[in-house]
Amino acid sequence: MDTVRELVQFMQPNQRLDLKAVALTHVLGLTGSSEGKSAILSLDEMLMAIFGLTYDENQTVAKDAVLSLINLTAEEEAAIKVFQLAKQVQPTFAIVEVAAKHVTDEQSDLADPWSMVLSNLTRVESLVHEILGTLEKDEQTLPRLAKAFAQLDYNKKKAKLHYLAPIFCNLTQLCCHRKYQLLEKLLPFASFEGSVVRRGGTIGILKNVCFDVVYHDVILDEQGSILVAILQPLCGPEEFSDEDNDLLPIELQYLPESKTREEDPDLRKMLLECLLQLCSTRRSREILRSKGVYEILREYHKWEAKVAKDSDCLLACENVVDILIKPSIQANLSS
Amino acid sequence: MEELAAQRTWTEEERLELAAQLDADLDAFIDGLEKKRYEEGWPEDRWQEEMDKHPFFMKRAPQPGDDVHPMFEGLQKLKYDPEENTRDELALNYKEDGNFYMKHKKFRMAIYSFTEGIKSKTENPDVLAVLYNNRSAAHFFIKNYRSSLSDAQRALFFKPDYTKARWRSAQCAYELERFDVCTQMCEELLEVDVDHKEANALLHKNKMKKLEIERNQRKEAAEAKRRLTRFHRLRDAIEQRAIKFDDQRVGKKAALTEELLQPKFLPLEDHSVHLDEDGSTLVWPAAFSYPEFLFSDFQQKLPETATMQDCLATLFAEPLPCDKAQSYRQGNVNVYYENRKVGCVHKVAVEKQLAEIIAEKGFFVSGGALLFYVVPKDSRVEQEFIHQQRRPMVYS
Numbered sequence: 001m002d003t004v005r006e007l008v009q010f011m012q013p014n015q016r017l018d019l020k021a022v023a024l025t026h027v028l029g030l031t032g033s034s035e036g037k038s039a040i041l042s043l044d045e046m047l048m049a050i051f052g053l054t055y056d057e058n059q060t061v062a063k064d065a066v067l068s069l070i071n072l073t074a075e076e077e078a079a080i081k082v083f084q085l086a087k088q089v090q091p092t093f094a095i096v097e098v099a100a101k102h103v104t105d106e107q108s109d110l111a112d113p114w115s116m117v118l119s120n121l122t123r124v125e126s127l128v129h130e131i132l133g134t135l136e137k138d139e140q141t142l143p144r145l146a147k148a149f150a151q152l153d154y155n156k157k158k159a160k161l162h163y164l165a166p167i168f169c170n171l172t173q174l175c176c177h178r179k180y181q182l183l184e185k186l187l188p189f190a191s192f193e194g195s196v197v198r199r200g201g202t203i204g205i206l207k208n209v210c211f212d213v214v215y216h217d218v219i220l221d222e223q224g225s226i227l228v229a230i231l232q233p234l235c236g237p238e239e240f241s242d243e244d245n246d247l248l249p250i251e252l253q254y255l256p257e258s259k260t261r262e263e264d265p266d267l268r269k270m271l272l273e274c275l276l277q278l279c280s281t282r283r284s285r286e287i288l289r290s291k292g293v294y295e296i297l298r299e300y301h302k303w304e305a306k307v308a309k310d311s312d313c314l315l316a317c318e319n320v321v322d323i324l325i326k327p328s329i330q331a332n333l334s335s
Numbered sequence: 336m337e338e339l340a341a342q343r344t345w346t347e348e349e350r351l352e353l354a355a356q357l358d359a360d361l362d363a364f365i366d367g368l369e370k371k372r373y374e375e376g377w378p379e380d381r382w383q384e385e386m387d388k389h390p391f392f393m394k395r396a397p398q399p400g401d402d403v404h405p406m407f408e409g410l411q412k413l414k415y416d417p418e419e420n421t422r423d424e425l426a427l428n429y430k431e432d433g434n435f436y437m438k439h440k441k442f443r444m445a446i447y448s449f450t451e452g453i454k455s456k457t458e459n460p461d462v463l464a465v466l467y468n469n470r471s472a473a474h475f476f477i478k479n480y481r482s483s484l485s486d487a488q489r490a491l492f493f494k495p496d497y498t499k500a501r502w503r504s505a506q507c508a509y510e511l512e513r514f515d516v517c518t519q520m521c522e523e524l525l526e527v528d529v530d531h532k533e534a535n536a537l538l539h540k541n542k543m544k545k546l547e548i549e550r551n552q553r554k555e556a557a558e559a560k561r562r563l564t565r566f567h568r569l570r571d572a573i574e575q576r577a578i579k580f581d582d583q584r585v586g587k588k589a590a591l592t593e594e595l596l597q598p599k600f601l602p603l604e605d606h607s608v609h610l611d612e613d614g615s616t617l618v619w620p621a622a623f624s625y626p627e628f629l630f631s632d633f634q635q636k637l638p639e640t641a642t643m644q645d646c647l648a649t650l651f652a653e654p655l656p657c658d659k660a661q662s663y664r665q666g667n668v669n670v671y672y673e674n675r676k677v678g679c680v681h682k683v684a685v686e687k688q689l690a691e692i693i694a695e696k697g698f699f700v701s702g703g704a705l706l707f708y709v710v711p712k713d714s715r716v717e718q719e720f721i722h723q724q725r726r727p728m729v730y731s
Binding site for chain 2: 239245250253
């Protein structure tokens with residue numbers, strides 16, 4: 001504890017660079033263990049020092065400071081503590097604004113680390129509402145974050161910004177901002193092979209959206225691009241007859257031999273849960289049937305049973321198929 | 336004169352006198368000038384012609400080949416001479432010309448004018464942006480979408496917020512099926528103006544077209560693959576049976592091509608040999624030639640499991656129209672095939688299945704089909720046919 005307190009004086013902005021760097025490296029090491037984390041979290045001055053160093057001119061120092069924050073916000077209680085403290089200090093450390101600013105800055109070297117901090121913070125249910133409020137203050141922020149996510153080469157310093165996916169996913173738990181223009185841009189990433197984080201976050205968003213019945217009409221509209229995003233990872237290379245192909249949405253017709261399915265079983269399960277949610281009204285079920293969802297799941301079930309063999313996924317699939325193949329027996333769901 | 340000017344007051348008389356004096360001086364001067372007739376005027380009888388030639392009064396522009404009035408040339412020089420104009424002025428002059436042509440739908444002339452404007456090497460980016468943009472419009476109207484896109488992009492280079500040029504780029508990209516460029520242009524337009532109705536519509540139309548084309552490509556690929564698999568199975572079946580072809584090169588392991596299997600006889604064109612639905616029986620096109628009548632019957636789909644007997648039954652189910660003597664009946668004919676390599680004929684045992692006949696040493700598939708000759712038994716026609724002179728085929 002005392003060591004921690006001693007380090008604080010070396011972590012002031014006007015200190016010598018080498019002292020700052022060494023002290024911070026030590027702190028970063030401490031954040032790797034739970035004792036270290038508690039020690040740091042119990043000392044407000046240390047947290048304030050870390051906040052201060054995120055502004056440091058030296059990129060390594062700044063980066064280490066942000067990395068420390070990532071570790072410190074990894075757990076819910078700690079995240080709350082960090083968030084509250086940031087508000088209380090004088091001057092206020094506008095942690096959300098700073099994070100957003102770095103993520104939307106094309107030239108920032110710290111975009112990825114800050115996105116991870118924000119991802120941690122938004123995971124906490126009690127904080128999400130307030131964070132969203134802060135982000136919505138400037139109406140440009142969310143669209144810019146969406147652009148940063150959708151445009152793969154947005155950040156010129158090679159930051160991948162994959163963690164924007166979980167950020168959006170966490171934000172969509174609140175129903176007030178399921179804005180569809182935003183969603184359209186994010187949809188292709190439900191099949192993004194380069195990063196399971198990106199894929200997972202996007203699929204999480206889809207699931208949150210499907211949970212609200214009000215939006216089913218939008219999801220199952222003419223365009224159907226949201227439905228396609230859900231179905232695509234479940235489709236494989238198997239050939240369908242011409243008649244079956246005609247039922248399917250155009251993006252899913254005549255898929256080539258090279259098509260692979262989503263490899264993470266948790267994500268597959270989430271997609272199936274989306275479909276299950278969409279089966280809740282009779283109208284939706286009819287639309288799903290007319291788009292060949294049964295045919296897709298039939299082939300998917302064969303593959304899951306023979307190749308992937310995840311029992312949770314098989315069960316989830318069977319739940320959906322059961323509902324789809326019972327046209328006149330109405331389940332005890334609202335019509 | 337000086338003395339007169341020095342006087343302060345003038346009387347009326349003195350003024351009048353001075354005036355008269357001045358008049359007289361002028362007359363004297365004029366009279367002193369060389370006397371010449373005014374010859375530069377227009378002759379009275381041809382004044383209308385001259386009017387038409389004069390640049391200020393001409394009713395139509397001079398066409399190539401016309402004599403050009405010197406004044407017209409002078410005006411031209413004034414307008415287009417690089418020495419008379421700064422680069423900017425020159426460029427703007429050409430721009431005006433171009434716009435004029437655009438209004439009158441003379442798009443190629445407009446392109447020429449704008450090009451000259453660009454060649455003036457003005458450095459003003461706004462002027463260049465407009466020149467490229469307008470040339471892009473001209474190209475667009477005559478459907479030169481590639482040139483139009485290229486010019487519109489150049490215009491954007493000089494003036495990045497040039498909405499008209501960006502919108503035209505989007506439209507050109509759509510026509511050229513460069514879907515990603517179109518999407519990008521539309522999105523940029525929508526970033527600036529979220530309600531740009533046409534951009535929204537085009538974005539949608541573009542996406543639909545892209546998806547459709549992609550799907551059609553995938554469908555094509557799937558069908559091509561199916562065709563190939565079918566062909567490979569057919570090829571394997573034929574190779575398994577060691578069937579020989581007339582046109583195939585002997586000696587080398589010549590590959591079986593679709594070309595080789597394409598029937599050369601017109602009535603059999605669309606019925607090349609294929610495997611039946613079970614994938615086990617070959618189905619052949621065949622020609623039955625009647626040397627007596629010099630005409631042939633064609634059977635498009637004979638399974639290899641059918642016997643020659645069966646084929647004859649079908650052929651003579653009804654008598655041949657040209658067979659007056661009714662000698663061509665099922666039990667009354669002999670069937671032969673030619674071995675062109677050796678130059679002789681072989682008689683067919685009619686109880687045999689086609690597959691067995693094809694497997695005989697001397698049988699070759701000819702022109703992608705089975706070829707048989709039918710003659711009445713023990714007839715002169717038959718004798719002539721058998722002894723007809725045949726030369727063995729020369730190997731290439």
